[in-house]
Amino acid sequence: MPDPRFFQTLSPLTVAALAEHIGEEVARGGEVVISAVAPLSTADRGAIAFLGDRKFASALAETQAGCVIVPSSAVDAAPAGAAVIVSGEAQAAWARASALLHQPIRLDRAASVADAVEDDSVVIEPGVVLGEGVRIGRGTRIGANTVVGPGVQIGRDCLIGSNVSIGFALLGDRVKLLSGARIGEAGFGAAASRAGPVDIPQLGRVILQDGVTVGANSCIDRGAYGDTVIGENTKIDNLVMIGHNCVIGRNNLMAGHAGLAGSVTTGDNCIFGGRAGVGDHITIGEGARVAAGGGVLADIPPGETWSGYPAKPLRQSLREAIWLAKQASQKKGAKES
Template sequence: MPDSRFFDSLPAVTVAQLGDRIGGTVVRGGDRSIIAVAPLALADANAVAFLADRKFTEALKATVAGCVIVPAAAVDHVPAGSAVIVSPEPQAAWARASLILHRAIAIGAGPRAVLEDDDVVIEPGVVLGQGTSIGRGTRIGANTVIGPGVQIGRNCQIGSNASIGFALIGDRVRILSGARIGEPGFGAAGSSAGPIDVPQLGRVILQDGVSVGANSCIDRGAYDDTVIGENTKIDNLVMIGHNCVIGRNCLMAAHTGISGSVTVGDNVMFGGKAGIGDHIRIGDGARVAGGAGVLADIPAGETWSGYPAKPIRQSLREAVWLARQVSRKASPAPKDQAE
């Protein structure tokens, strides 16, 4: 279930009602009650999941979801205990189901923010959502918005004009002005009516000692969490997509962009303007050179550069070879050959 500090659970629906509202055809189990959405691997008997890609067929066969939304060709792979809704656009149908069963809590009436001690400093123009908790010694800069349910630890420094939502923040965290923490990740599902947004139901977790630079963005998870490990330092204008898990003591220079569902080990360094493709794994102690475009997993301890990124020695050899070929073609022919 999505975290109740950030999301309201809406009334349960039957599979038959759900099928009607998302445009699917109920094959079996129409009277079953559904209260939540979840991925195949995490769904329980009260949740609806979906299959949109055949590579997850084994996960479908093992699921205990109460209901599964699948294309017609996958019906035979659904376990006997699960209700079935058939849709030609399963992910889009699941996204519609998310909106029926869950809703993000908006800033409004509710429990007041809890400040641990009198030495918490709240500068002018700050908005604190209901149920927010702020630890002692923390300072919140002018005009910053802290969303409902956000938990901020002790001795943190939050700059001005930042926004933080759907987040759990440790002690001694520094977030500079204009940073955006917990906005929805970029997720869209194709449908007959065009792409539709997939609701993002996860959180952001910033562990102790993390620094986030000015105007950087860290998206909340689609369902799981986006996690930034202890003492990781993020420069200005960095983008971290949904579901990323970043290790401890990592360094990210400005304009680094990390796509969704990337896993980064401890003590990894990213040069400025490095770009990482989605679902990549980067091992402990690896280094990514400035401007590199990473499209494959990087083993622990290696340094990669170039586009597409490769081990740095290979990348440099190829760059030198290419420069020599260009130089030879550009050189004028010797005079005796020209005659």
């Protein structure tokens, strides 16, 4: 279930009513009542999940979901106890169902500073807007014109710069967010449908552990359903992008213009050079390094340094670059002669 501090769960619906609203057909179990959406792996009897790819067939067989949305070819593979909705665009149908069951809590009105702060040591600069349910620990300073969304929890001795936005997030102690940082915006996710791309609701959170620093104008997206987590003492430079559901280890260093796609996992003590990029669902081992400009499209074992595009172990990447330069030089010489 999405965190109730950030998301409102709406009235439950029967499977038949859901199917009617999203324009799909019920194969069985139209009377089953559904109150939430969830992935196949974590859904319970009150939730609806979907099969978007055949590689998750085992998760479909084992799911505890009360209802599943599947293509017609997978109806027989659905668990016997689950209601079934048939759709040729299962992920888009699930996204539409999500919008009927959960909504983000909006910043409809501001809370008073007195209700939000732990004590008088908290400094709130001019123009700050605090949502209802915000809590701010002692010794923290919030910069001018920053917006803190409903339910956000900020620890002690934090330094939040000006023009920062924070939503759907839990911050530990001694966290620093420099000016213009965006924490907790919706991650990028869209599902194909007959009517065009459908936004996939992002129902997770951002968790910044103690001692994290986030540079100016950097963005950290909230999870699609789980959490985006930044480990203790990780330092993130200006203009860095971290996608939804990334789990970053402790003491990582990320230089400017680095970018991590969704669901990247890094170990502790990893380093990313400027403009390094990492593809989605990739694991970076403990102590690994990505050189500036590297484009990572495969898992990196612990302790290794990779460079180039596509990124490879440093020595291999350098050997290939030298070989290519020699080949180019030889061809140029042959043409000139």
